Amino acid sequence: MRNLTIRTLVTVAAVATVCAGVALAQTQLDLVVVSWGGAYTASQQKAYHDPYMAANPGIKIINDDSSAEAVAKIRAMNEAGKVTWPLVDVVAADAISLCDEGLVEPVDHDAILAAAPDGTPASEDFGEMIVSECFIPQIVYSTTFGYRTDLVKVPPKTIKDVFDLRKIPGKRALEKRPIGNLEWALIADGVDPDTVYDVLETEAGVKRAFAKLDTIKDQVVWWTQGAQTPQLLADGEVVMGSTYNGRLFSLIEEKKQPVAMMWDWQMYDLDGWVIPKGGPHRKEVLKYLRFATDTQRLADQAKYISYGPARASSAPFVGKHADLGIEMAPHMPTAPANATNTFLFNYEWWADHRDELNEKFNAWLAR
Amino acid sequence: MSLPTYAGPLERIWYYTFRTICGLIFFFLIAPLVVIVPLSFNAIPYFTFTPEMLSLDPSGYSLQWYEDFFTNPNWHGAVKNSFIIAVFATLIATTLGTIGALALSRSHMPYRSAIMAILISPMIVPLIISAAGMYFFYSKIGLASTHLGVILAHAALGTPFVVITVTATLVGFDQSLIRAAHNLGASPTVTFFRVIVPLILPGVISGALLAFITSFDEVVVILFVGSYEQRTIPWQMFSGIREQISPTILAVATLLIIVSILLLTSLELIRRRSERLRGIKPG
């Protein structure tokens, strides 16, 4: 009986080895790119990966949709001393904390990235978007509101309306985290947007923000995944909700749902690449990055998703949506008509206060 | 449970009430699955019955989610990985679990309950804790993000089911049968395959099925220990739910439901056939 078990195990092991061997026998280099999946990865596939693979037949780019766990996984890989990811797409705040902990490589932007067509060096072309020495910006996106045109009597115009249950009754969807919501609460409560963080720095300011959120608390559905608000809006489960502007674009223009945008005090955020420290295929990664972040490629991405290119020089090249044929520029969060009131996170401030306010927020939710 | 002839009127009422209650509970069990099927043909990517669907307008329906499933390489990989991982994990769990259960059922086993407690611990420890622990430790020893790592993790989660089911079949097991076989000159191997295996087979099979399902439907550990290369069907579904909810997962579910119905019905048919062959009148 024991012999038989051993024989089975040996056979199993042999089969497994053969399978692994077949996988290894490929001559192509598989370059794994970690990103967010769904429509976002699809836009990267069309704008970056496909043209790059066409030009470099030896490289096969593979998408790993794990960006949501990226920080945790990079940290665990680093602890274990075995980093398997060559290139990862993360939001700016994650890039900053990964950089702080020495888990991703600092880069010289002018040395590794292409200059703009007119010769402007990359660091100037990206300008303020380079929020960390490890961060290679890609897009500007915003968290903003969408509302059901058929379910509200008066369309919301300002952030105050989100907090006004009498004017617009019904459930609203907000992200389940303090970042963004506390700022909105204070602005809606009449705080000057320039001094929001000064107010939040004080105990009374935090109380004031939570008190404002308290006024709508029982009418809020909290989301954690970007796909939830579009689903909730489409289902009529909420009358308005915050989410990434690209999601709302797809809901309105592609899926033709009765939803409209409310851009007042949209929260800008950035998304871009980081190179994990000790990751594989460094040479190939740098070559790919130079291509995927040039002016034309960033402009191309906007054909598939309504996020603004991070390079100033890309703006004139933003054209029409690849399938719908509509002009994309007016749908960008940075378009002048949408950007009358915009807010940029103070990343540094949140790095300091994140732990404490997360605890307070979770405790407030559970109350 | 047929109504006995001596039942009084009260019992009669209770009998029908009871059946109605049971009917409602079965309805509760099956209703969510029934809802999935039409929604998988939805023309829009949301889990809502549109007015077009309710009025049976063909424009409200579409096969796009099935098309997505059959053309998307992410799903091909997920189906392949799910089966590879579940099959190997089940093999390991069933082999180790059956031998372990046989050993545990011997009357000579010292520290029996302590060993039993350790062996079924993967079932007792909340999954999120197991996932966290395996994630850190497997990263350390280079097993994270490998097929082997996921298989071992799933095998560990599946063994308790095998141990418990096989032990349960051995509770009424007459040890003298083994001695009898020995006395009649059977080698331990022959005894094992000709005497023990046939007796414990039902337990082994149901344990193996539970282990298979544990792996096949496991979504917490795979998210931590696995990576894109090891993506299973639940992994792919979860990344779908997170980024963009698409009824493709409902299409997959519908296909899986059909497969399970076919599987379960054919098992039942085979069972009836073999009963007939053996001359047992179905009950």
Next chain:
Amino acid sequence: MATSGTTSTAQTLTTADGTPLKVSLSRAERRNRIRALLLVAPLFLFIIVFFLVPIGDMLFRSVENRVVGEVLHRTVPLLAMWDEANGELPSEDVFRALVEDFKQGREDRTIGKVGRRMNYEKSGMTSLFRSTARKARRIEQGPFKEALIKINKKWGDIKTWQLLKRESSALTLSYYLASVDMRFDDNGKVVRQPDDEQIYIKLFIRTLNLSALITVLCLALGYPISYLLATLPARTSNLLMILVLLPFWTSLLVRTTAWIALLQKEGVINDFLVALRLIGDENRLAMIHNATGTVVAMTHILLPFMVLPLYSVMKNIPESHVRAARSLGATPFTAFMRVYLPNTVPGIGAGAILVFIIAIGYYITPALVGGVSGTLIGNLIAYHMSTSLNWGLAAALGSVLLALVLALYLLYDKVVGIDNMKMG
């Protein structure tokens, strides 16, 4: 067992080769024991290596605190000698060591880890460490005390140093305190968290309550259908069994999304109730994104785990028992309560403990349908694992949860016995 046959008579029984029977038997007994142990060894080692060691490794994280001592390796030993009680800042030596540690920490890019660790204890530490590291490389010579205080006046605050000293040991209790809503105050005394940061005890209690409710519901729904399945003729019961097995085979993610479609405001159930005019279109029921959603969806998902063990136990109860009770004059109710029910206790126990334990650690379904009031402790553990990245706290919460589960398990073992657990 084997030795019980020995007699007290003077004559010793021997085997054919002359060894006393007692010795021979105990030798055989030992051989059998070893054989049994050898047989169980592969599985035992497998579980230890691939399951229990990882768990132990994770639990260790709940007290592990090496990073401060490793990165500030010059400062920490000196700080240990500092007498904080006299209310004075540490000596110039300590400041000098800290500047050196900062310089090296910046070079090695490790200083951010310390800042992050300290920020769990007090807000503002991340930027204190980051900005100090940036500026400290310009400090060439002393006095280092003034130089550091000039960079940030927090270095002149004795509380910063007390905190640093407290959190510089290789092991810490901070995570466990946090996991039960406590913390160290500035003086190192253990106090309760301020009201607006208390959450975990509440969530533990809610998790226990909801899990118990789900278990009771599963039992209430599972018992009748298991009984029906066990007593119907095999032909019918096998077909009905498919209704139990199908949901069991269907991914929990799919079942959760199905419940979203059923329970939501514009969902099937509400539409149905409105169509029947049981409720008005304006007053659609809120059955999702709250505890109701969690309880309904989880009861559905866990019901098969109750039915399978119940069914296997009930199947082995001979019908004649109840019939005998009836013929002896028991009412159907009495026959059920006194004869049938006691026989099903092992099944109830196995099903209940299984459902309860799975429920207590659940997080995916509550995350999708639970809203705020249906959030369980598992969600917070997952949150600290993958979002806030406070792994120490996640591990501490996990070990508290594990302790709860083990206590319940032991209780179960005492009351019902593990051996009575049956499944499928």
